[in-house]
Amino acid sequence: MTQIQNIQQLRQQVDYIDDELLQLLKKRGNIVQQIAQIKQKEKLPIQDIEREQQKLTKLVNQHIEPYSKEQIVSLYRLILNQSIDLQNSINGASSDTNSLKVYRTHSQHNTKVRVGDVVFGEEPVYIFGPCAVEDEQQMDTVANVMSQKGLKIIRGGAYKPRTSPYDFQGLGVRGLEILKSVGEKYNLATISEVVDASQVEVAANYLDMFQVGARNMQNFQLLKAIGRTNKPVLLKRGLSATVDEFLHAAEYILNEGNPNVVLCERGIRTYERATRNTLDISSVPIIKRLSHLPIIVDITHSTGRKDIMQEIAKASIAVGSHGLMCEVHPNPPIALSDKNQQLNIDEFKSLYDVIC
Numbered sequence: 001m002t003q004i005q006n007i008q009q010l011r012q013q014v015d016y017i018d019d020e021l022l023q024l025l026k027k028r029g030n031i032v033q034q035i036a037q038i039k040q041k042e043k044l045p046i047q048d049i050e051r052e053q054q055k056l057t058k059l060v061n062q063h064i065e066p067y068s069k070e071q072i073v074s075l076y077r078l079i080l081n082q083s084i085d086l087q088n089s090i091n092g093a094s095s096d097t098n099s100l101k102v103y104r105t106h107s108q109h110n111t112k113v114r115v116g117d118v119v120f121g122e123e124p125v126y127i128f129g130p131c132a133v134e135d136e137q138q139m140d141t142v143a144n145v146m147s148q149k150g151l152k153i154i155r156g157g158a159y160k161p162r163t164s165p166y167d168f169q170g171l172g173v174r175g176l177e178i179l180k181s182v183g184e185k186y187n188l189a190t191i192s193e194v195v196d197a198s199q200v201e202v203a204a205n206y207l208d209m210f211q212v213g214a215r216n217m218q219n220f221q222l223l224k225a226i227g228r229t230n231k232p233v234l235l236k237r238g239l240s241a242t243v244d245e246f247l248h249a250a251e252y253i254l255n256e257g258n259p260n261v262v263l264c265e266r267g268i269r270t271y272e273r274a275t276r277n278t279l280d281i282s283s284v285p286i287i288k289r290l291s292h293l294p295i296i297v298d299i300t301h302s303t304g305r306k307d308i309m310q311e312i313a314k315a316s317i318a319v320g321s322h323g324l325m326c327e328v329h330p331n332p333p334i335a336l337s338d339k340n341q342q343l344n345i346d347e348f349k350s351l352y353d354v355i356c
């Protein structure tokens with residue numbers, strides 16, 4: 001027999017074993033699915049780490065040559081991970097990154113998120129309002145000009161995550177009360193940031209939309225708490241988050257059952273200091289390709305500069321943003337936060353006339 005014939009014969013043996021392995025894997029998969037069904041009924045968690053560790057320990061203690069222990073562990077890790085995916089697919093969840101709920105592959109339709117009279121995911125939605133709620137007069141002035149321009153949603157921070165603990169931290173519930181009352185007076189939906197899971201229940205009484213700020217994009221307890229409500233949420237991209245991390249943060253909210261997520265690109269941290277952050281304009285079309293969720297651009301925080309805001313606003317809409325967020329204050333020089341980047345009323349009006 002030639003060496004080539006020898007290889008052919010050995011390959012036949014390998015093929016035979018592969019067929020058997022496949023049949024055994026199939027059998028294993030069926031049993032694992034039965035276990036998943038029982039776990040689902042009994043409300044038990046799908047993954048049992050202890051059982052997996054016991055199994056791996058037992059396997060590597062067997063005679064496994066020519067494989068090393070490490071090789072067997074990595075082979076079985078693959079089997080166990082696929083097994084978890086199989087079990088998850090029975091009850092609709094999935095840890096398979098190709099089928100995240102935020103992905104287009106999961107939903108054929110573009111998500112639309114209604115907040116009061118606006119719908120994110122259709123025509124661009126413009127969110128204006130001050131960085132922080134400071135007092136009734138300040139909010140009334142801004143809300144009044146906004147409603148004259150026909151705008152339908154106002155922002156204003158009540159809980160301010162500030163770099164320095166000595167800076168204005170926001171009015172808390174009092175701020176939410178003021179925001180709600182101007183919203184009612186001028187028929188504007190309200191959006192404000194929550195920074196901790198414990199605030200979600202109370203804030204829900206005052207707000208039409210939650211905001212999760214950049215610093216809290218990976219506050220997973222907060223994301224889960226918001227995910228357990230049905231209230232719309234604007235999720236901002238973290239300061240140094242990749243697009244993938246950003247989408248996984250949104251997945252936390254969807255996975256708890258709340259589909260009403262709007263994403264917000266707000267610039268990322270780079271070496272460039274000419275702008276406060278570097279607006280990653282490419283993330284908008286990229287995310288629109290990957291995800292069915294609406295995405296808007298925060299033109300205030302991404303630039304931190306009023307002089308380029310009109311161009312950045314136009315560019316954002318041009319790349320397909322579903323809306324813009326921009327800060328406006330009646331008297332920016334005396335604002336308690338972000339005084340250099342908030343537009344005054346005249347600047348707001350001219351930006352509005354150019355873009356809206």
Ligand SMILES: C=C(O[C@@H]1C=C(C(=O)O)C=C[C@H]1O)C(=O)O
Pocket residue numbers: 032035046047048049051052055079080083084087
């Ligand atoms: C099948 C089970 O569920 C999971 C899958 C396992 C497997 O494929 O062997 C082991 C433990 C669990 O993480 C089980 O609990 O036995």
